[in-house]
Amino acid sequence: MTTALFSVAGAVAVVAAVVVVVSRRIVHAALWLVLALGAVAGCFGALQAEFVALVQILVYVGAIVVLVLFALMLTKAPMKPLPELTTGRSPFAAGVAAVLALILGAGVVFAFGNEKIKPVTDGSAKTVGTQIFKNWVLPFEVLSVLLLAALIGAIALSQRKKED
Amino acid sequence: MIATVWRVAGVGFSLLILLFAALLYGATPDQYAFMNSQVGDLTIGFAVRTDDLTVLLLAVVGVIATCVQVYSLGYLHQRAASYHALVTLFTAAMVTVVISDSLFFLLIGWEVMGACSYLLIGHYWERRDARSGAVKAFLMTRFADVGFLFGIFVLGLGAHTFRISEIDPARISPGVLTTGTLLLLVGVVGKSAQVPLQTWLPDAMPGPSPVSALIHAATMVAAGVFLIARLYTVFSASGTTLTVLAIVACVTMLFAALCASAAVEVKRVLAWSTVSQLAIMFSALSLGTADGRHAALFHLATHAAFKGLLFLCAGVLLHQVGSAALVVLRRYTRRGKLRKALQVTFLTMTVGLAALAGVPGFAGFFSKDTVIEAAWEKARDGSGLGWLVLVSVCLTAALTTFYCLRLWLWTFFRTPALAGGIGAFEDGDAAADLDEPDSSKLRDAPWVMLAPLVLLAVAAIALGYADGVHLNWMIGLISTALVLLGALPAYSLWRRGADPRPLLLEREFGADPAYHGLVVVPVRWLAKLTVAGDRDVIGAYVRAVGRTGTLASQGFRRLQTGNVQTYLTAAVIGVVALAVLAGVIGS
Amino acid sequence: MPLVLPLLLAVVLFCIGVYGVLARRNVITMLMSFELMLNAVNLNLVAFDAWRVDEATGQTLAIFVITLAAAEIGLGLAIVLLLFRGHGHVDADAARDLEEAS
């Protein structure tokens, strides 16, 4: 059951991801990204990681993609297809990516080919929360500094110069 | 001012040598070592010794040096300071050789002489022939000295000492002994201008004549003879070396005598005759007997006297006439002008040539006879070596007379067959003889130059009797016959105004061009090759490294296109490459 | 469920992301591709977590990664806007003021 669910979600994610990187309409790409991320969230769900799945939807689909769309608007991204959105090097890039995929895939298959995941539910918000606040306090705190710094940095960059 | 100081110092120094010779005469042999230093288990240092040989050589050097220094007072007019200083140093170097008991001390004198001769031969450095002659003299002797140095190593390490008096041939293995002496012989051959290193000496003639006298009579070339005499026990212990020496000497004496017969310049004739006479001394030494050594030294002494005399005479010719070339001198022979104007010179030169030719009664006669006698003694014992030496010396004696008489006649006398005489030296330029130079100002040299001539002329006669006359009549007769044998053709040729000079002899057997082609040219090529190699091979690599750096740098600059996606692509390729590497290493 | 399934999915997503980063001109689309790559990471983490059955360490890190991505995208978009203000476009391979090739 979970396997089937995962497979469907995974297939959707792959298709959506491919469209994201090949689409000529930049806004479509952003919207396909939503689908891809959502599908990945489905995968998380299939892997019994509910909390992660929820956060994924919340943060990615809810926040990040919206941010991206805003950015697209601010940079006056056109709605029409743009042939020059992909560089001339794309076949080469595809080759590089394919080689990388082959190597990694082969390595993964050789290493973990016989392993099975037993369906166990430990992905609740409580488990994860306990983990964060018991064992991973320091990274969490540092992450807060990161968020603050990124925020302030983004604000500082967005401010107009005084003479403007 | 400085010149005067050096003049006085020079004369004083040579007188000092004489004084020492006189003081040391009859003294018991003695040695004294000083300034030694230990190098490993070897002692390297200086030592001096006095014995009969030292005294003899000191006397010879002293006399000749005094004569030369005094003579030079009148002879030399430019750059006198450096000249006298160098002559003094030259003499001092020879004295060092003579009194040394340390092979290294000896080597110092030996090579300083070479350097001084180089500088003195090049005294007239304005002249091309002087420059090249000087260089040639130095390089050839230097080449030989390398062998000499190695000989010192071999002998010194073989005997475990560099003290001459401590070298005991009995304690050296025969192979080492032969190698060592042969190597020393190379040095001797070079220094004394024996075949095959003979070509420098005739070319050294552009030097001032007194220097030639010094080189040929008392220093430099005599040093070779002295050295073998000094190390006679060692040399005579090695049969091979003696044989080689004998062959070299015999070839040289004939070779040089033949060359002398075809030379057309007084000094060149004399130079070749020196080579020839030295070879006679060497041949005597090569006999390996005490008699031979004695004969060689006797001949060395007499030769010093008459050869010094002859060169000083030639110097007078150069000084007064301006040239010693027969072709020039020929112009002054009309009405006996030359011998009348230069009366003292003529007389003393006659004495000298007579002594050289071995005319009975003159010193050369006696000393040469001693050599022949020693060779005869050896030959009588059935030694092939002895026979070789005997025959060669006899032939050389005849040849010597030939070229002496030829020189004497063509220099001072007008040939009866006038026309032919012109052609003999002037390549058919008939007008030359008619063009008589202004000889009104031709007069004999000042007394300061003539006095040494007279002194040496006396010595050239008297020295023959110094050894006590113990003449073997048989040999005396034979050598007289040889003199006549040589004199007759010379005279008859002169009578006929002919001076046949076979090309081979005139070109001195082609040794010079051969050396030029075999040594000088290849070395020049090699030199150019080395420079080209440095520039185009080694240097090219260095430049290539530099250029590679520059090119690589520019390449990296070009890669820095500013396009961040190129950067990213390169980076990801790097990751893939490292991943592949990981796969390769991991499996 | 076989473990390789999520892992292979992660590999595929990651490489699609790599392709996007290398092939897409627009900086914003490049950023989207980065998101795909980070998602691949999360997929790995969650899958390993499920396989390992330990204390949800993987999921915790996945949460951190999502937050990290948010921070990155926030600052990144600010930089993109600034770039747009300066250059008038957001093409990564056209912003070449600083090249040194001459």
Add this chain to the structure above:
Amino acid sequence: MGGPVTLTWTDWQAIAVPLVLALGAVAVLLVDSFWKSASAELRHTVVTLLTSVVILFGLVFVWARRDDFMPAFCRPAVEGPAQCSLVFEPLTAGLWAVLLIGGLGVVGLSAYRLLAADVPIGEYHFLLLSALTGATVLAGARDLATLVIALEVVSLPSFAMVALRRDRRGSEGAMKAFLVSVLSTAVMLFGISYLYGVTGSLYLSTIANRLNGLDPDLARVAFAAGLFVIVGFGFKIAAVPFHAWLPDTYVGAPIEVTTFLAVVSKSAGVAGLLVLVTSGIAPDGSQLRTVIAILAAVTMTVGNLAALRQVEAVRLLAWSSIGQVGFLLAPLAVDNAQAVVGYLAAYVVVTLGAFGAVAVVQRHRPAGLLTDYRGMVRSEPGLAASLIFFLVVLAGLPPGLAGLFTKFAAFQAVIDGHLGWLAIVMALNVMIGLAVYLRWIAELFRLPADAPFSVDIETPAVTMISLCTAVAAVLSVLPSIMFALAT
């Protein structure tokens, strides 16, 4: 599991410095934002002083506790050594000292030129302190989560700082650095995910423990994972071939920020990599060390070669800093912390000084060409002497004994680690590097076409450069100080 979530006193002590830095960052921001009434100069001075005080506190703390060993945020070990997120030990103290001195130097350098460059003061210092916070945490981190997040805390504020002038060049430089950095983060995280999968832990000590005795297939994945993590750091410290963003960003950024990137950011990356290696991710004999060694060789060679023909001072320094990173990686490849920290110390001091000198010149000659330095030995002998000294230290030749001995230590480490080929490459690079710096030094002595550079140098700059010179001189005479940092 179980038990209340509490921080022990040791935990607080261990994170005292990062904590104070973070709080200081906020304080600086607040002071700047809510004290608008004061003049810009006054605010600048106050902010600078505040920042300096915060950093100085860190230095004092490090000095006071330099010999302590304080593991923090620990949990009872399931197996093997204790699992901690952060450890303060002598090595950490040494790295922190280097990082904080670097930060202080950048603050000092920023003290006199920043206002003119249209950079918002408060934000600048806030970002600087945030990055320093990240850097200090990074140097002490002992788990992968902390490590990667701390690295981001170093990186993201730096990119913001690069673009803080908000002009074309700055934004382009920031964009490049940002894109490369994000890619590297993704790659590194991908590697971390595999490391986690293979070992089931994020704690370095546990990972190192479990890496021994993996079966070959897993070991291969672990190797690839470790490789990805190292590559991630390779991006950050601009190891070749992940370096290309660096020269462009250095040129695009304001010079103070360039200095920050070259000094703090780079040191932080090296510190992180050092933590990874020393904690046993790449044990002796591991192929990962070979990878680092290869990176070292390629990095130093490419960096030095590319620097050979540069005509701009900053670009030359940028490339040469890539070369220096190669030299830093060499002892890293053999896990010789002492040599790395020593090298880093000398590098930081001298790079600060060199950028200080460049800042002075570029303020008056904005083109920043090497030819602008002509005739400086005559017109500005003091500045020229200092600059020459810095360059000579970078080249590693007397009188720059600090550089010589750190290079020597690197050689020693490599030789002791049986990496002969790397040592030869290093020897070659000493030569190329010298050629790079000599070109610049020669310009200082050459006679200029027009009037040579000559100005009244501002007091803060004089102070900064003199301090750097003095420290470098002291380190040259007593190099043992540098090597005592990590022990």
Add this chain to the structure above:
Amino acid sequence: MNAVLLAILVLPLLAAGALWSIPAAIGDRLAAAYGSVISGLVLIGSVLLWPQNGGWFAYGPQDLPETQIDVAWIPSLGVRFHLGVDSISVPLIVLTALLTFLCCLYSLKITPRIGRTRSLIALLLVIETGVIGTFSALDLVLFFVCFEIVLIPMWLVIDIWGDHHDAAGRKRAANTFVLMTVFGSALMLLGFLLVQRVAGTLDIVELTSSPVAGGHGIPLVAALLIAIGLAVKVPLWPLHIWLPDAHAKAPTVGSVLLAGVLLKLGTYGMIRILVPVLPDATATIAPYLGAFSTVAIVAGSLACLAQTDVKRLIAYSSVGHMGFIGLGISTLSPAGLRGALFANIAHGLITGLLFFLAGAIKDRHDTSDLRTIGRALYARLPRIAALLTFACLASLGLPGLAGFWGEMLVLLGAYNPAPWLPRTTFLVFMVIAGLGTVLTAAYFLRLVRNLCQGDPAENPPAAFAVDLSRIELVTWAPLITLTVLLGLWPGLLLQQWVAL
């Protein structure tokens, strides 16, 4: 004595610093006088160091050098500040001090046309410190450091004060010099570190008393690296390519120090480090070292024969002479090593003199090209030409002058090399080297012939050509005197090296 050693090391350095920090207004004369005083003091100090009983290679627990300073410097790296002098180093230190002193003295009147004499003097003093430091270092790293101190100052001397006609050429020469040397010394450092890895110490005294055994493997690699590093400095063929340019383009005082002192660092290093510390490995590479040295002798001499520039010619002659020294070291025999040591000193004196003379000739004609200078210098500058001839004779190894003894002992060493070396090979080297002396003579005579001799009528004197000036006489007199003195009394030095 320790105080004296430290003083002669530190004094020039401090003096140079002081000289730089005083205002630029100080006159050139004053700067040169100051330099002369300082280097004169150093000279006095170095003479004071002359050891009472020499010892060498024999360092053991009881047998330390007479004068030594030994303090820890960088404990964590095993580096000590260990200085000491013995009878090998003191003569070289004295030579260094003497040549520096003479260079300063020379600068009183004669300075490069570029000016900036103050800096030049300061750099000379720094070079002096570096060289003396190298000669007295008893720690491998300290040796390396001092070895490197010299580089930058010398680079500046060539680059700034070099041939003013050829800015690009002098820059290239300076760079080639410094880069090749640095590469060599970096390799040498690797060798030192290998030694440290095997022996566990960097202290030369300890290493000498308990050398690294074994003629293959790591000791061999170490010996090779050290030998290559030092060979660049010597320089040994084919690593000599930097030398002709550097010497030819350097100013007079630079050439003098470069040839007189700096080249000795390499050979000193071989004798001080290679031979005692890695005896077996050195024996393994000795035949190759000897072969390259022999090639250097011949190639250097041949190259001289085709030179048309007087400074380049003298520079190439150094290649040949240093080849002799290398050959002497490679024999590992008492005679060869002493010969090398002696030749070091002699070459310093004679080539120093030669470069002074070449500089004097160059100054007077504004070129060092033989064809441009013309011939017949005997007529135009009789005294200088006479001195040149003297120096040439000394340099070609005329017995009775200093140049002879070193080469003679080297050849003697090659005739009788250490028992564990292949004797036949060395006999071949000896013969070739012996013929090399003939070539040496040939090119020096060619030089004299082409420069000093010739028809004065065809070679008009240059304008302002003044013969030997007083300062030149004063500067050169010590060199001439010592050349003659050592030539006549080699025991002066040889006696220092009795113990082995």
